[in-house]
Amino acid sequence: MSQGIFISFEGIDGAGKSSHIDALASLLQQQGYSVTRSREPGGTELAEQLRQLVLNHPMDALTEALLVFAARRDHVQQVIRPALQRGDVVLCDRFADASFAYQGGGRGVDWATLLQLEQWVQSQQGAVLQPDLTIWFDLPPAVAAARLVQARTADRFESQPEDFFHQVVQGYARRQQADPQRFARIAADQPREQVWADVCQALVQRGWLR
Ligand code: TYD
Numbered sequence: 251m252s253q254g255i256f257i258s259f260e261g262i263d264g265a266g267k268s269s270h271i272d273a274l275a276s277l278l279q280q281q282g283y284s285v286t287r288s289r290e291p292g293g294t295e296l297a298e299q300l301r302q303l304v305l306n307h308p309m310d311a312l313t314e315a316l317l318v319f320a321a322r323r324d325h326v327q328q329v330i331r332p333a334l335q336r337g338d339v340v341l342c343d344r345f346a347d348a349s350f351a352y353q354g355g356g357r358g359v360d361w362a363t364l365l366q367l368e369q370w371v372q373s374q375q376g377a378v379l380q381p382d383l384t385i386w387f388d389l390p391p392a393v394a395a396a397r398l399v400q401a402r403t404a405d406r407f408e409s410q411p412e413d414f415f416h417q418v419v420q421g422y423a424r425r426q427q428a429d430p431q432r433f434a435r436i437a438a439d440q441p442r443e444q445v446w447a448d449v450c451q452a453l454v455q456r457g458w459l460r
Contacts, residue, residue: 254334255458256379258345260422261387262415263408264394264401265438270387270449271341277450278339281460286333289343290321294328297321305405311357318349319367326372326379339458345381346372347425352407355421356414380432385452386422387438387445391415 259267275285291301300321304314322345333340346368353359372379391412398408426433434452438445453459 254336254338254340255383256330256334256340256342256381257453258342258347258381258384259387260344260347260351260384261438262351262389262391262394262418264397265387265389266397266442266445267343267387270446271343273446274449274453275341277459278341283339284337285341286329286338287341287343288325288329290325290345290348291318292321293325293330293342294321296324300324305407308406311353311359312363314357315349315353315359315364315367318353319371322346322349323371330379331374342381345384347384347386347422350425351418351421355417355419355424356407356410358417361424380429382432383452383456384433385449386426386433386435388419388422388435389438391419393439 259271261267271287275287278285290297291304292298300317303309304317304321309317330340330342349367350361350364354361354364369378394415395412398404401408426435434448436445436448436452440448450459
């Protein structure tokens with residue numbers, strides 16, 4: 251049984267997750283928590299190699315899904331479960347919802363196939379590992395597109411047309427509908443300080459922050 255707290259962060263590219271994850275890691279440490287900060291695809295040497303392939307190498311949608319779940323398997327076994335067993339707060343920049351949103355919504359991989367992969371990869375003694383909280387930075391794709399124009403060289407996802415991101419958002423919405431208690435959906439087009447206040451509020455509500 252896990253004793254720590256598992257929080258994932260989701261949203262389309264350009265939603266501005268990273269700086270809030272950094273700030274939250276600092277705040278939690280100040281309040282005495284031990285924090286493991288990680289990301290997907292990635293978080294282990296093997297998974298980071300798979301990330302390079304997924305972000306840069308052309309491949310079909312099912313191959314992409316298999317690789318992100320393979321990376322997740324390694325990450326869960328090597329990093330996430332041990333950290334939760336130590337009692338850490340695990341802050342993970344993306345987790346399985348991203349596979350449903352991007353490979354399912356965006357690329358059209360069959361939802362039932364993804365559910366099966368999730369069962370295989372995240373199960374232990376009959377229970378499927380899920381975040382205790384998923385903070386979804388919800389941003390209109392048009393706003394994200396405008397932000398990404400100023401960003402560094404685009405990877406295979408960032409270079410997708412705006413319509414792709416509408417499908418990704420629908421994928422996230424479908425995941426939220428299936429498990430509404432787990433999600434805090436935050437409007438990421440608000441001023442930065444308000445987004446930060448909403449992030450903190452989600453943890454305060456669960457009794458994890460003072
Ligand atoms: P991202 O987390 O946005 O990192 P950075 O800020 O460095 O660009 O990039 C990861 C990309 O991988 C993002 O476009 C979403 C995609 N992705 C998937 O397609 N499926 C997945 O299961 C995961 C975890 C990510």
